[in-house]
Amino acid sequence: MKHMKVYLDNAATTAMDPAVVEEMYFYMKDDFGNPSSTHSFGRKTRVAIDLARKRVAHHINAEPSEIIFTSGGTEADNMAIKCSIEDLGLKHAITSAIEHHAVLYPLEEMAKQGKIKLSLVNVDDKGRIDLDHLRELLATNDRTFVSLMHANNEIGNLLPLKEVGEICAEFDAILHSDTVQTIAHYNLDVKDLKIHFITCAGHKFHGPKGCGFLYINSDVKINPMIRGGAQERNMRAGTENVYGIMGLAKALDIAYAELDHHAAHIQGLKSYMKAQLMEILPDVRFNGDVDGDSLYTVLNVCLPSSDKNEMMLFNLDIEGIAVSGGSACSSGSNVGSHVLTAIGSPMDRPAVRFSFSKYTTKEEIDYTIDKLKFIYQLEIA
Numbered sequence: 001m002k003h004m005k006v007y008l009d010n011a012a013t014t015a016m017d018p019a020v021v022e023e024m025y026f027y028m029k030d031d032f033g034n035p036s037s038t039h040s041f042g043r044k045t046r047v048a049i050d051l052a053r054k055r056v057a058h059h060i061n062a063e064p065s066e067i068i069f070t071s072g073g074t075e076a077d078n079m080a081i082k083c084s085i086e087d088l089g090l091k092h093a094i095t096s097a098i099e100h101h102a103v104l105y106p107l108e109e110m111a112k113q114g115k116i117k118l119s120l121v122n123v124d125d126k127g128r129i130d131l132d133h134l135r136e137l138l139a140t141n142d143r144t145f146v147s148l149m150h151a152n153n154e155i156g157n158l159l160p161l162k163e164v165g166e167i168c169a170e171f172d173a174i175l176h177s178d179t180v181q182t183i184a185h186y187n188l189d190v191k192d193l194k195i196h197f198i199t200c201a202g203h204k205f206h207g208p209k210g211c212g213f214l215y216i217n218s219d220v221k222i223n224p225m226i227r228g229g230a231q232e233r234n235m236r237a238g239t240e241n242v243y244g245i246m247g248l249a250k251a252l253d254i255a256y257a258e259l260d261h262h263a264a265h266i267q268g269l270k271s272y273m274k275a276q277l278m279e280i281l282p283d284v285r286f287n288g289d290v291d292g293d294s295l296y297t298v299l300n301v302c303l304p305s306s307d308k309n310e311m312m313l314f315n316l317d318i319e320g321i322a323v324s325g326g327s328a329c330s331s332g333s334n335v336g337s338h339v340l341t342a343i344g345s346p347m348d349r350p351a352v353r354f355s356f357s358k359y360t361t362k363e364e365i366d367y368t369i370d371k372l373k374f375i376y377q378l379e380i381a
């Protein structure tokens with residue numbers, strides 16, 4: 001079998017769609033004006049950004065004025081958390097131990113500074129959020145800020161966001177969801193979801209890195225996190241990342257136009273890979289709610305324990321296969337995955353996250369399965 005380069009790390013980032021590159025190139029080379037300039041160069045990019053905002057808002061059924069472009073998912077998560085807690089005077093927050101660090105770290109910092117009391121909602125061994133516990137925490141505390149991710153980037157768990165929105169609404173809580181892994185992969189309707197903030201990063205759906213957005217429900221009034229110029233209607237200062245914004249909008253247009261087709265293709269590859277792995281490694285397990293509600297782009301494999309596992313990512317890399325991995329942290333250590341630790345994934349069974357995109361092919365999955373067989377045979381020999 002010929003050597004291949006196989007990219008199965010699409011939850012980390014995706015290859016840009018050539019149509020996105022083309023769109024961005026135009027705004028680097030031709031329409032490069034500063035949207036704040038009042039001359040014709042500036043007016044052109046101002047109009048382009050306003051149209052991009054309308055298109056982005058349309059895809060999630062938001063109003064254009066509810067979209068703030070940011071430098072990515074991290075900034076959007078930080079802004080939702082820090083600004084709403086401070087500006088709405090909230091004294092209690094609920095999150096889970098499996099959130100991305102872009103959510104956990106700002107919340108932990110605010111708790112450490114004494115600004116909030118932070119509660120962690122229970123998560124089971126499949127990474128599912130205990131909604132009864134969420135209800136209990138909401139009922140026994142002051143008005144709360146809730147941050148629960150729509151899909152987990154490591155294990156792929158999907159949250160029943162509509163149900164969570166309804167529970168939060170009962171208690172008048174403010175709900176933020178990190179939707180970085182689901183925007184452009186699922187249809188999201190913010191008017192239907194009782195939600196106040198969602199976040200997006202363009203590079204997770206074949207758009208550019210360093211550009212994302214925060215949706216802020218118009219019922220919520222917060223102040224900016226980054227101050228300076230009057231960009232983004234005074235909500236996020238700094239000269240706009242014009243080509244990033246145009247690339248993100250283009251990538252979102254493409255993703256939603258082709259969503260059903262690509263979702264079916266990717267789900268097919270995930271199921272195929274799972275079946276193949278179970279055939280070659282009878283003792284294999286999977287992290288997360290793999291047979292329940294799970295991202296179709298992510299398959300987190302819990303490898304059978306073996307002394308070769310430590311070198312697994314390295315061996316796959318040598319074979320041209322790019323994946324992510326991790327393992328639960330031993331007590332007291334900071335290394336390892338906080339997500340795998342939270343769900344009690346066995347420490348002697350490291351995890352390999354395979355994540356797929358519209359560009360992934362069956363041939364690439366077959367190649368990966370063949371190389372895994374080879375790696376395990378080496379171990380047996």
Ligand SMILES: Cc1ncc(COP(=O)(O)O)c(C=O)c1O
Nearest residue numbers: 072073074100102153178180201
């Ligand atoms: C769930 C989730 N949230 C937030 C982020 C951060 O996004 P960015 O790197 O664009 O700031 C990521 C990216 O890895 C993610 O997967």
